[in-house]
Amino acid sequence: MADDFDVKYVAHLARIALTPDEEQKFGAQLSNILGYIDKLNQLEVSQIEATAHAVPLVNVFRADEVRPSLSNEEALRNAPSKANGLFMVPKIVE
Amino acid sequence: MTSPAMLNQLTISQLAARLAQREVSARETMQACLDQIQKVEGRIHAFISYDPADALAQADAADHALGKGIVDKPLLGVPIAIKDVIAVRNQPLNCGSKILGQFHSPYSATVIEKLQEAGAIIFGRLNMDEFAMGSSTENSAFGVTHNPWDISRIPGGSSGGSAAAVAADECIAALGTDTGGSIRQPSALCGCVGLKPSYGRVSRYGLVAFASSLDQIGCFTKDIRDAALLLRAISGVDPHDSTSVPAPVPDYAASLNGEIKGLKLGIAKEYMIGGLDPEVSAAAQAAVKHFEKLGAEIVEISLPHTDYAVATYYIVATAEASANLARFDGIRYGLRVDGADPTDLYCKTRGAGFGPEVKRRIILGAYVLSSGYYDAYYLRAQKVRTLIRRDFLNAFEKVDAVITPTTPTAAFKIGEKADDPLQMYLSDIFTISCNLAGICGLSLPCGFTREPKLPIGLQLLGKPFGEETILKLAHAYEQSTPWHHEKPPLSPA
Numbered sequence: 205m206a207d208d209f210d211v212k213y214v215a216h217l218a219r220i221a222l223t224p225d226e227e228q229k230f231g232a233q234l235s236n237i238l239g240y241i242d243k244l245n246q247l248e249v250s251q252i253e254a255t256a257h258a259v260p261l262v263n264v265f266r267a268d269e270v271r272p273s274l275s276n277e278e279a280l281r282n283a284p285s286k287a288n289g290l291f292m293v294p295k296i297v298e
Numbered sequence: 299m300t301s302p303a304m305l306n307q308l309t310i311s312q313l314a315a316r317l318a319q320r321e322v323s324a325r326e327t328m329q330a331c332l333d334q335i336q337k338v339e340g341r342i343h344a345f346i347s348y349d350p351a352d353a354l355a356q357a358d359a360a361d362h363a364l365g366k367g368i369v370d371k372p373l374l375g376v377p378i379a380i381k382d383v384i385a386v387r388n389q390p391l392n393c394g395s396k397i398l399g400q401f402h403s404p405y406s407a408t409v410i411e412k413l414q415e416a417g418a419i420i421f422g423r424l425n426m427d428e429f430a431m432g433s434s435t436e437n438s439a440f441g442v443t444h445n446p447w448d449i450s451r452i453p454g455g456s457s458g459g460s461a462a463a464v465a466a467d468e469c470i471a472a473l474g475t476d477t478g479g480s481i482r483q484p485s486a487l488c489g490c491v492g493l494k495p496s497y498g499r500v501s502r503y504g505l506v507a508f509a510s511s512l513d514q515i516g517c518f519t520k521d522i523r524d525a526a527l528l529l530r531a532i533s534g535v536d537p538h539d540s541t542s543v544p545a546p547v548p549d550y551a552a553s554l555n556g557e558i559k560g561l562k563l564g565i566a567k568e569y570m571i572g573g574l575d576p577e578v579s580a581a582a583q584a585a586v587k588h589f590e591k592l593g594a595e596i597v598e599i600s601l602p603h604t605d606y607a608v609a610t611y612y613i614v615a616t617a618e619a620s621a622n623l624a625r626f627d628g629i630r631y632g633l634r635v636d637g638a639d640p641t642d643l644y645c646k647t648r649g650a651g652f653g654p655e656v657k658r659r660i661i662l663g664a665y666v667l668s669s670g671y672y673d674a675y676y677l678r679a680q681k682v683r684t685l686i687r688r689d690f691l692n693a694f695e696k697v698d699a700v701i702t703p704t705t706p707t708a709a710f711k712i713g714e715k716a717d718d719p720l721q722m723y724l725s726d727i728f729t730i731s732c733n734l735a736g737i738c739g740l741s742l743p744c745g746f747t748r749e750p751k752l753p754i755g756l757q758l759l760g761k762p763f764g765e766e767t768i769l770k771l772a773h774a775y776e777q778s779t780p781w782h783h784e785k786p787p788l789s790p791a
Contacts, residue, residue: 209665211661214661214664214665214668215657215661216645217664217665217668218620218648218660218661218663218664219624219627219641219644219645219648220645220648220649220652220657220660220661221645221646221648221649221650222649222657223649226654226657229654230654230657230658230661233658233719233720234658234661234662234665236720237612237662237719237720237723238662238665240608240609240720241609241612241613241675243605243606243609244606244609244610244613244678244679244682245678247603247606247682247685249678249681249682249685252681252682252684252685253681253684254677254680254681254683254684255680255681255683255684255687256511256680257497257511257541257736258497258498258511258687258734258735258736258737258762259497259498259541259543259736259762261498261540261541261543264540264541266537274404274405278404279404281402281404282399282400282401282402282404282630282631282632283630283631284399284628284629284631284632284633284634285634291629291630293629293640293643294636294637294638294639294640294643295639296639296640
């Protein structure tokens with residue numbers, strides 16, 4: 205399965221720009237890791253349930269009440285760019 | 299009488315007793331830690347940053363409270379340092395990465411609020427592998443941390459700063475996090491005690507998530523009693539973390555009575571692996587014999603899916619990481635590298651902000667979750683995770699704890715495995731299953747290699763919420779062996 209690993213394509217899915225050097229290095233390293241991971245195919249698991257969490261807590265609810273939270277100012281404190289109480293982002297729609 | 303310069307070497311329990319008797323002050327203690335930092339940080343580099351004025355102000359406040367005779371705060375005046383992945387209000391938070399820029403936390407993690415409630419002095423940001431991804435602390439954007447026993451060697455990781463700071467007596471205790479061994483492995487390599495609680499024991503609110511179903515906050519201490527004290531202080535259900543479990547928090551220190559006769563310790567045949575260093579193997583075997591002498595019963599067990607744990611982990615953990623780290627996109631906080639459109643901005647920001655190991659793992663995680671590969675990788679790994687968890691639950695029908703070496707070798711040289719990520723991953727073989735199974739584990743010193751002299755760690759794995767039992771066992775061993783008294787040879791600078 206590791207043979208068709210396309211590092212450039214997956215890096216774009218993950219929204220990470222790679223340099224040509226990184227593409228080459230990571231491509232080789234990740235193919236090696238994927239080759240190792242393929243050992244899981246040795247196991248028969250069709251009848252096994254998946255574990256997403258070791259502690260199966262379900263439906264942890266709380267009362268639907270307003271609680272104290274960060275102020276607008278505090279939420280924006282670490283923003284790289286802000287104005288009028290909002291995060292500034294590049295233009296999305298023409 | 300210890301001279302004031304030695305206050306930084308005390309354990310929590312020793313220090314708390316002296317503070318309560320007013321034999322020493324919190325300020326003297328904090329100053330002793332700062333003096334030690336001054337003396338050794340140039341060689342160790344355990345801290346990314348620390349604020350002496352703030353730490354001393356907290357110490358003065360603790361002394362004021364001690365002067366009024368406040369007694370219901372078990373950690374009053376005890377300096378505790380924090381891994382750079384746990385939020386402390388108004389302090390920097392970088393996760394060992396460039397991508398957070400000048401980020402300062404707008405709120406504190408629940409564990410921090412609990413420690414402050416217990417009276418602790420919270421100081422310093424401890425170095426770590428970027429976003430807790432690594433086993434050597436070489437992946438930090440803030441430079442490498444050095445092992446106090448041999449500064450040409452790694453301290454382990456990802457919580458390498460926490461382990462090195464405790465081992466070098468730069469603080470009394472520290473917090474770290476463990477996703478696949480990131481507390482136990484550096485404790486073993488630096489010769490201190492490291493405890494990873496059961497999944498759900500400690501709130502993760504205010505911890506920057508790496509792999510949400512595996513991460514737990516835990517403690518680095520100089521002995522087992524301190525681990526018991528610190529665990530009690532940080533444990534408990536938290537309305538801010540829906541995965542924290544509403545189980546009562548025992549008085550862990552009260553169970554440290556040395557009575558381990560009849561407790562059953564399991565040795566797994568699958569852990570007798572090739573690549574296990576002979577000196578590590580000998581130390582672990584001697585520890586097993588010692589437990590027998592103390593009255594524990596040794597039982598052979600089997601954990602049949604051990605050989606699949608590393609592969610399972612690197613699918614589950616990277617998949618969760620790729621989702622969790624999507625939030626570092628240059629919009630709301632941290633670094634932003636401008637681009638022609640939002641996608642270009644994200645790609646450039648993340649390309650510039652993340653280091654190589656984090657990029658590798660996010661890409662791997664995105665791949666195993668991507669269309670066409672989800673069932674083959676992610677779903678399959680989740681199923682194997684069920685088998686690994688069952689292995690442990692079956693074993694715990696027969697034994698009270700499982701005993702293993704913490705790591706296959708003592709600390710390796712800086713740079714030795716830096717170019718071979720798979721070799722680095724395989725060194726986590728003994729610690730990684732614990733997180734997949736959601737059980738608890740700790741590491742404590744069990745000897746040293748001969749030349750060079752490097753610490754060897756012993757691991758005890760316990761049932762889910764079975765921390766009392768592994769602490770009791772570890773305490774009985776520790777108190778009848780000399781290892782925890784040994785200090786690294788840090789000569790004056």
